[in-house]
Structure formats: structure tokens, C-alpha cells
Amino acid sequence: LERDMRWGAEHPDLSYDGLAAYLRKCAAEMGRSPYSGDVVGGEYIRKYFGAWVLALSYANLPIPAGVKAPTAAQERELQARINRCKPAKSPEAYTIE
Numbered sequence: 001l002e003r004d005m006r007w008g009a010e011h012p013d014l015s016y017d018g019l020a021a022y023l024r025k026c027a028a029e030m031g032r033s034p035y036s037g038d039v040v041g042g043e044y045i046r047k048y049f050g051a052w053v054l055a056l057s058y059a060n061l062p063i064p065a066g067v068k069a070p071t072a073a074q075e076r077e078l079q080a081r082i083n084r085c086k087p088a089k090s091p092e093a094y095t096i097e
Helices: 001-011 016-030 044-048 052-058 072-083
Strands: none
Touching: 001 044, 016 044, 016 052, 044 052, 052 072
16 A cells, blocks of 8 residues: 555656556556556555546456446546536536536
């Protein structure tokens, strides 16, 4: 946990897209979608996205065995955070914060 938080502090300029690219690189090196413990910075990334499965989904990586797919509500909340708006049931109803 401390190692992962330190990694996050060392990479403050990484955005959602930058973290997704990092996850895709890790997956390519491993030959599979990683679990959060497989990746340096995994705990930081999990907290940044709100859930590991959201990070994988955003990176367009397959969800590993034993990991539950994100719910539609989780995906809406992530999209709202990315767009800096309040989540709603439909994308058309988002309100800017």
C-alpha cells in the first residue's frame, strides 16, 4: 500500500488516460489483465478510479476471473468524475459542477 501510494505521488501528472495506458502496458507485458496487486501503483490506481474494475474497464482490458464487472451506476459515476459533473441516470442529464 505504501509503495503504491508513493508511486502515485511520483506520478502526479498521470490522468485517467495516462493511467489506462500504463495498465495496458502492464497487461501487455504480463500477457493478461492484471489484478491490482500485480501492478506497481495498483492501489493508487484503484483509489483514483474508485474501483480496480473501473480502471480495467476504462483501459478496455478484459476483466480477470473472480473480479465482478462494473455496474452501470459505477460507470456513470466514473464518467461524471472524469467530466467533472454530477452523475445522473442518463448522460444527457449530467450537470456541470
